[in-house]
Amino acid sequence: MPLIENGKLVEDRFTRVADEDEALPASTPVLVSLDRFLKEEEALKSANVEVGLIWPNNKPIAEIAPYLPRLALVALNFPTFRDGRAYSQARLLRERLGWKGPLRAVGNVLRDQFLIMARSGFDQIVPAKEADARAFDEAMHSYTVFYQPTGDGRKSLLRARLGRSATRKGTTGEAA
Structure with a gap:
C-alpha cells in the first residue's frame, strides 16, 4: 500500500501489527491499535522501538494525551468515506493537544478527501488505491x-x- 508523506510517495517504515497473536517485530517501528497498545504497553516500552498508535474515531481524542510523549506516530481512522470524525480529531490533536509529530490518515481514504485532510493537519495519508496516490499533487492544487x-x-x-x-x-x- 502506498504512503503519501508531505506530498511525496514514500516507503512506510512502520510495520502494522494486527491485534491477534502476531509477534512484535524486534527492531522496526510498529503501528498498533489502541487495544494492542494498552494490552502490551510494557512490552512495547521494553522493545525500545518507535510506536505508532491507531486511534479509533469513536473515542474522544483528548484521551490520547497521556500517551503522546511515548508515540512516534498517530494514525486516525476513516472507516467509511462518509465518516468524518477523524477530521475533528486531527484538528483537536494539532490545535489543542499540540501534537507536532506525524499524523496519518488510514482506512477508507479517497482522492476527493486529500485536500481537506492536509488542511486538517494530516501529513501522512494511506490512500485506498495506488492511482489515488499519484493524483495527490493535483488534489492539493485544486483550490x-x-x-x-x-x-x-x-x-x-x-x-x-x-x-x-x-x-x-x-x-x-x-x-x-
Whole structure:
C-alpha cells in the first residue's frame, strides 16, 4: 500500500501489527491499535522501538494525551468515506493537544478527501488505491481560496480580505 508523506510517495517504515497473536517485530517501528497498545504497553516500552498508535474515531481524542510523549506516530481512522470524525480529531490533536509529530490518515481514504485532510493537519495519508496516490499533487492544487480557517498556514478568504483592505488603508492589517 502506498504512503503519501508531505506530498511525496514514500516507503512506510512502520510495520502494522494486527491485534491477534502476531509477534512484535524486534527492531522496526510498529503501528498498533489502541487495544494492542494498552494490552502490551510494557512490552512495547521494553522493545525500545518507535510506536505508532491507531486511534479509533469513536473515542474522544483528548484521551490520547497521556500517551503522546511515548508515540512516534498517530494514525486516525476513516472507516467509511462518509465518516468524518477523524477530521475533528486531527484538528483537536494539532490545535489543542499540540501534537507536532506525524499524523496519518488510514482506512477508507479517497482522492476527493486529500485536500481537506492536509488542511486538517494530516501529513501522512494511506490512500485506498495506488492511482489515488499519484493524483495527490493535483488534489492539493485544486483550490486556492478557502472559507474555513485551519492550522495549515493558508489564510481563509476573510483573513486575506481583512489583510488586503487594512493594508490599503495604511494600517497594520490587524482585525478589529
